[in-house]
Each structure stands twice: as C-alpha cells, then as structure tokens.
Amino acid sequence: MVKRKLLSIKLPRYFAVLRAIPLFDRLSYVxxxxxxxxxxxxxxxxxxxxxxxxxxxxxxxxLRYYKTFFEDRSALSYANLYYYGGFFDSLAAAAVRLSPLGxxxxxxxxxxxxxxxxxxGCFSLARLLAGAxxxxxxxxxxxxxxxxxxxxxxxxxxxxxxxxYVWSVYYLVKFYLLMPTIPKSxxxxxxISIGLTLSVRIGGLLLIAYxxxxxxxxxxxxxxKISSPSASLKSIALLxxxxxxxxxxxxxxxxxFWPWIHENTFTRIFQAGATMSRFHxxxxxxxxxxxxxxxxxxxxxxxSSCILIKLPEITLFGLSVALIILLSxxxxxxHENVMGHFxxxxxxxxxxxxxxxxxxxxxxxxxxxxxxxxxxPLVSAISGVSLSIAYDYAQKARYxxxxxxxxxxxxxxxxxxxxxxLHPNQYIYYNMIVGGVKGAEGKYALDYWxxxxxxxxxxxxxxxxxxxxxxxxxxxxxxxVCGPLHSAGYYFPENIxxxxxxxxxxFYMSLNCLSCDTRRGGRDIIRITRLGATLSIVRxxxxxxxxxxxxxxxxxxxxxxxxx
Numbered sequence: 001m002v003k004r005k006l007l008s009i010k011l012p013r014y015f016a017v018l019r020a021i022p023l024f025d026r027l028s029y030v031x032x033x034x035x036x037x038x039x040x041x042x043x044x045x046x047x048x049x050x051x052x053x054x055x056x057x058x059x060x061x062x063l064r065y066y067k068t069f070f071e072d073r074s075a076l077s078y079a080n081l082y083y084y085g086g087f088f089d090s091l092a093a094a095a096v097r098l099s100p101l102g103x104x105x106x107x108x109x110x111x112x113x114x115x116x117x118x119x120x121g122c123f124s125l126a127r128l129l130a131g132a133x134x135x136x137x138x139x140x141x142x143x144x145x146x147x148x149x150x151x152x153x154x155x156x157x158x159x160x161x162x163x164x165y166v167w168s169v170y171y172l173v174k175f176y177l178l179m180p181t182i183p184k185s186x187x188x189x190x191x192i193s194i195g196l197t198l199s200v201r202i203g204g205l206l207l208i209a210y211x212x213x214x215x216x217x218x219x220x221x222x223x224x225k226i227s228s229p230s231a232s233l234k235s236i237a238l239l240x241x242x243x244x245x246x247x248x249x250x251x252x253x254x255x256x257f258w259p260w261i262h263e264n265t266f267t268r269i270f271q272a273g274a275t276m277s278r279f280h281x282x283x284x285x286x287x288x289x290x291x292x293x294x295x296x297x298x299x300x301x302x303x304s305s306c307i308l309i310k311l312p313e314i315t316l317f318g319l320s321v322a323l324i325i326l327l328s329x330x331x332x333x334x335h336e337n338v339m340g341h342f343x344x345x346x347x348x349x350x351x352x353x354x355x356x357x358x359x360x361x362x363x364x365x366x367x368x369x370x371x372x373x374x375x376x377p378l379v380s381a382i383s384g385v386s387l388s389i390a391y392d393y394a395q396k397a398r399y400x401x402x403x404x405x406x407x408x409x410x411x412x413x414x415x416x417x418x419x420x421x422l423h424p425n426q427y428i429y430y431n432m433i434v435g436g437v438k439g440a441e442g443k444y445a446l447d448y449w450x451x452x453x454x455x456x457x458x459x460x461x462x463x464x465x466x467x468x469x470x471x472x473x474x475x476x477x478x479x480x481v482c483g484p485l486h487s488a489g490y491y492f493p494e495n496i497x498x499x500x501x502x503x504x505x506x507f508y509m510s511l512n513c514l515s516c517d518t519r520r521g522g523r524d525i526i527r528i529t530r531l532g533a534t535l536s537i538v539r540x541x542x543x544x545x546x547x548x549x550x551x552x553x554x555x556x557x558x559x560x561x562x563x564x
Contacts, residue, residue, distance in 0.1 A: 024132035028123055028139050035143055036116060039152075043112045045424040046153040047454030047491075048104050050484040054079055055156045056096070056107065059089030065259045075259050082260040083272045087199035088114070088160040090257060104490060108153045114163045115152025119143065121166035122377035126384040128173055129343060133391065138384025140408070141318065144415040147310050148376045150427030154451065155373070157200070162374035164197035168207045169350045169378060173343045175242075176214045180235035182242045191246040195253025202272045203354065204254075208247065210350060215239050217342050277361050286366045287513055290443045295366045300359060306368040307355075309434045309444070311379065314411055316431075318383025321390050347382055351375045367448055422530050425451055441533040445513050450487030452528045452535040456509055457491040459526045460538050464496075480505035482516035508539045 021029075061075035076082055081089075092107045099106035122142045127135030142148060152159055171190040175182060194211075197204030219239065223232045255261060261268045285292045288302060308316070329341070355372065358365065365371065387408075394400035419426050422437070428447055430440040440446065460479070465472045476495050480502040481488050488509055489498050499505050502520055510516035512534045522539035529535065 022132040024136040025127075028127075028132070028136045031136075031139055031143060032116075032120065032123070035119065039112045039116060042424065043108045043153055044101075044105050046108050047424070047451040048484070048487045049154045049449040049451055050487065051449070052104060052107060052154060052156060053486045054081060055089050056093060056103065058082075058084075058086060059091070059093030062086040062090040062257075062259060063093050070259075070262075073259075083276055084157070084201060085199035085254060085258040087196060087257040088156055092156065104154075107156065111156060111159055112153045114160045115149075118152075118159065118163035118166055118377050121163060121170055122380050122384075125166060125170045125173070125347070125378070126381040128170060129347070129381065130385040130388050134381075134385045134388035136384070137387045137408075138381045140412060141312070141315055141383050141387075142377060142380035144412050144419070145312050145315065145376060145380065146415065146419045146422060146426040146429035148373060149419065150422070150425065150429065150451075151370070151373055153424075154449075155370070155427075158370055158373040161197060161200040161203070162377060164193055164200060165204070165207070165350075165374040166377040166381075168193040168197050168204070169210070169347060172207070172210055172214060172350075173346055175211070176218065176343060176346060179215070179218045180238045182238070187242055187245050188249065191249025192253060194246065195250035198250060198254035199257040202269065202276050204250075205269075205273060206350075206353060206357075208250070210346060210353075211243060211246065213349065214342070214346060215243060217345075277357070278363055282364055282366055284366065285515075287443070287445045292515065295364050298365060303355065303358065303365050303369065303372065306444075307372070309430050309440070310369050311376070311431065312415060313431050313433075314408075314415075315379055315383050318386045319379060322382050322386035325386060325389055344382075344385075347378055351378050351382070368445060418531070425530050425535060427451065428530065428533075428535065437530060438532040441512070446533060447511055447535040448513055450484040450511060450536075452511075453481070453484070453487035453509065454491050456526055456528050456536045456538050457488045459528070460507065460509070461491075461493065461496070463525055463538075477507065478505045479507045479509060480520075482508070482510040502541075505541055508541055509536065510539070511536050 058075060058078055058081040061072070061078055064072040065075045075086065088110075092110050095110055096103050096106045099109075101109065119139065119142055123135045123139040126138030168190065171186060171193055174186055175190055178186065190211075194204060194207045197207060219232070219236060222235060255265065261272070282295050284295055286295050286298060286302075287293075288298060288305075326344075354375065358372075391401060391404060394404055418429065418436075422429060425447060427449075428437055430437055430444065432439075434440050434443065437446065464477060468475060473495060476497060478497055478499045479488070479492070480499050485498055492498075502508060507525075508520045508522060510520070520539060520541060522541040524537055525540050526538035527534055528537075
C-alpha cells in the first residue's frame with residue numbers, strides 16, 4: 001500500500017513536468033535520443049578514411065611533445081598537419097590509450113559524439129532564433145541529411161570544426177541579444193567555443209570578425225545619438241572588456257592545442273591563415289561533371305554546384321523560403337529599422353562569408369563540399385526557421401498545415417530509406433537534381449575516402465576462405481590497393497599482404513574514382529554497390545608472378561593497431 005501511494009504521488013508530478021515542456025521540445029528530445037541510440041549501434045560499421053592514420057599520428061606527436069616537455073618536436077613539422085590545430089587529434093590519441101575498443105573504432109566513437117554535438121548545436125540555434133517548433137524542424141532536416149550524417153563518424157577534421165563553429169555562432173547570437181551587458185558565463189562559453197574552433201582549424205578566425213561585426217552593429221546606431229554620450233561610452237567600455245576577454249580565452253585555448261604556434265605565435269597564425277586559405281598542397285585530379293580536372297583548374301562554380309547537389313531537397317527548399325521571406329520583409333519594411341533582424345544576419349554571414357572568401361581567394365577545392373560541411377548545421381537551422389514561418393502562414397487555412405506535415409513526413413521516410421540503403425556510406429549521397437547517387441556515378445566523386453574498402457576487404461577474406469577452405473590460413477595472399485592502403489589493410493588478417501608493385505599482386509582493390517578502376521584488368525570477383533552505383537571493386541589478376549616465390553616487394557601485413 002505504501003508503494004502504491006508513493007507511485008500515485010510521484011507519477012502525476014512527473015507527467016506534469018513533461019506536460020510543461022513544449023510539444024516540439026519533447027519531440028526534439030525523442031529524436032535526439034533516437035539518434036544517439038542509432039549512433040551507439042552503428043558507429044563501428046564505418047571504415048577507415050584516407051586522412052585518419054596521419055591524423056592519429058599527428059595526435060600522438062602532440063602528446064609526445066607535452067610528455068617530453070617540448071623536446072620531441074615532430075609535431076611541428078609533420079606533413080602539412082602542423083598548419084592545423086590538434087585538439088581533436090590529441091584528444092583521440094589519448095582516448096585510444098584508454099579505450100577497450102580498437103584504434104579506429106575508438107576514433108569513430110569520439111568523432112560521432114562531436115557529430116551529435118553539432119546536431120544539438122543546430123537544434124539550439126534554430127530554437128534560439130524562432131522557438132521550439134523551428135528547433136524541431138531544423139533537427140529533422142539535419143538528422144535526415146545523409147551526406148552530413150555519413151561524415152559524422154570518420155571525418156576527423158570537418159566534423160569537430162563544424163560542431164564548434166555552430167556553437168560559436170549560437171553563443172554569438174546570444175551575445176548580440178544581450179549587449180551591452182554580457183554575463184560572465186556567456187563570455188566564457190563564447191571564448192571557449194571560438195578557441196576550440198581555432199584549435200581545429202585556423203578558419204575559426206572568421207568568428208572573431210563576426211564578433212566585431214556584431215559589436216559594431218550594436219554600437220554605431222547608439223553612438224550616433226548625441227543626446228546620450230555617457231551611455232554610449234559605457235556601452236563601448238563594457239563591450240571592449242567583453243571582446244578582449246573572449247579573444248584572450250580563445251587564443252589561450254588555441255595556443256594550448258597547437259604546438260606549431262608556440263614560436264613566433266602571431267606570425268605563424270597569419271602564415272597558417274594564408275596557407276590554408278589557398279591550400280596549395282593538393283594538386284590531384286577531381287571528377288566534376290564527368291571530366292577529370294586538376295584541382296587547381298576547377299571552374300569557379302565547382303563549390304556552388306556541389307553544395308546545390310549535395311544538400312537534401314528539403315534544405316534547399318527551406319533556404320528558398322528563407323530568401324523569399326527576407327526579400328518580402330525588405331520590400332514591406334524598407335523604411336523600418338532592420339537591426340531587430342540582425343540575429344538572422346549573423347547566421348547568414350556565418351554561412352556565406354567562408355564561401356565568398358574561398359571563391360575570392362581562389363582556394364584549391366576538392367572532395368565536393370567536404371571542407372564546407374560546417375555550414376550544414378547553420379543552413380539546416382535557417383531552413384528550420386523558414387519552414388516554421390511558412391507553417392504560421394499555412395495555419396490561416398488549416399488543411400494546408402496537414403498537407404505540409406504530410407509532405408514532411410513522407411520526405412523524411414524517403415530520406416530514411418535512402419540512408420538505410422546507403423549505410424554505412426551515407427556520405428556519398430547526392431540529391432535528385434543529378435538523379436541521386438546513381439545519376440552522380442561517373443560524373444561526380446562517390447567514395448573518394450575509401451570508406452567502402454572495409455566491406456570490400458571483409459568480402460575478399462570471405463571469398464578466399466570459401467575458395468581455399470582449410471588451406472586459407474596456410475597461404476599468403478598479395479593484394480594491391482589503389483588509394484588509401486590503410487582503409488583496406490586495417491581489416492586484413494596477417495596472411496594477406498599489401499604489395500607496392502601491382503604486377504606482383506594476386507588481387508587488385510580499387511575505388512570507382514580517380515581512374516583506379518581502369519588501371520588493371522582482371523576478373524571482377526567483388527563489387528561494392530549502393531543504390532545501383534559502384535563504390536569499389538576487387539579483381540583477381542591473371543599474373544604468374546603473383547603465384548611465384550616469395551615476393552620481396554611486400555609492404556607487409558598491416559601494422560598492428562597499437563603501433564599506428
């Protein structure tokens with residue numbers, strides 16, 4: 001009887017608390033919990049991407065730099081990675097030493113957590129701009145963005161940067177709304193988020209520019225009012241202290257996780273900015289509109305075209321609605337003060353400024369829109385806001401709201417089917433402007449990072465076990481891999497070796513891009529496909545050298561996980 005009384009007291013209170021939470025917030029929390037559950041179930045399904053081994057090596061070097069009290073300086077000259085901050089890589093290298101999971105499984109778990117952090121940032125930003133319904137719609141849009149979702153698990157550069165970037169913009173909008181008196185907690189949060197963004201990529205410097213722009217937008221109209229000079233001076237003083245504090249925190253965090261800038265700090269910061277804005281290190285070939293073109297000679301519309309065909313249709317529709325609303329407000333309220341809408345302008349600038357700067361600076365671009373993934377949470381937030389506003393207009397005729405809800409539900413189901421069909425290669429997604437993934441095949445890059453090599457490697461092992469039976473463990477097999485060796489080698493047993501000379505290989509593994517698939521003939525025994533498009537191929541080669549004596553050019557079985 002006592003237990004029943006306790007339940008009768010607690011349960012109504014519990015449900016009362018739930019009822020106090022707005023409906024769309026409750027839906028958002030359910031969606032986030034679902035996303036986290038799917039993440040836990042699937043993060044180990046993703047393969048090793050091209051950049052992960054060098055990024056892991058860089059993280060280890062940073063740890064050694066501090067462990068040896070700055071004597072081991074390998075992190076200051078490793079490849080071109082010293083131009084990047086090392087927050088995520090050093091954190092991942094430390095996590096690998098403590099984790100019971102494998103090296104890359106641990107990295108993918110950590111990478112996925114940062115991906116979820118960016119999704120929560122998208123929801124929070126949209127909710128701050130226009131309320132709970134906008135937050136829920138933004139959350140739906142980004143959760144059903146296959147390309148972004150696919151990158152969440154094994155993209156060690158762009159996803160952590162994206163997470164910190166969207167949270168920086170979120171706190172920047174709050175900063176603007178609370179000017180001139182900024183709470184100390186917000187100063188710390190904004191400083192930390194900008195600092196962590198800078199500790200991944202120097203591109204986070206743009207956030208400082210946005211901060212100064214927001215301050216200027218607030219101060220200029222007030223300083224023009226001659227009637228209250230003392231109030232203007234007080235606002236200037238308060239904001240100057242806030243900006244100085246934010247910059248101090250930001251650069252302090254950046255300094256902590258970026259060993260290369262410890263000498264000649266300001267010179268190297270500007271050097272990194274100038275170098276990374278052009279990124280002249282990459283001089284490879286890029287597949288664009290069916291042609292293989294040097295990255296340095298891509299047409300100016302490359303980036304905008306890739307953004308147009310990689311973003312989901314619902315995102316593009318939301319952006320179109322946002323543009324219509326913006327133009328409508330400008331026409332109807334052209335004589336009114338538009339500073340009340342500056343919070344939206346901060347987000348628009350955060351989306352467009354990096355793109356404009358890259359085009360103006362003639363930056364070397366490749367891998368479709370991968371380097372601009374950080375705009376996806378912001379774009380999704382704006383799309384969620386615009387769809388929420390459109391819903392308000394539709395409420396004037398009730399049946400329109402049902403139509404909108406029905407269309408959105410059908411579209412989410414369609415995207416969910418796409419994501420399941422592409423799993424775990426969602427990052428190759430293209431929208432229906434180019435006919436989906438199948439329509440993009442042969443025209444645009446699909447699996448340029450080697451994610452499908454995990455599945456190809458396991459299929460090859462399965463094929464050999466079936467073909468050779470009990471003799472499988474007695475034989476040594478030689479495989480040539482076009483592209484990232486580690487993406488396949490990590491999943492090979494010890495008796496499967498990688499060779500440098502393709503003519504001496506028994507099997508040849510290639511991606512369906514970079515002309516890999518046309519370099520060697522042979523019998524296709526394995527073909528990894530998604531939605532009718534080929535991602536990677538394994539061929540059995542008819543070469544006597546492959547079955548000869550010991551091959552002295554063997555690269556060796558892949559390095560043990562702990563030695564990478």
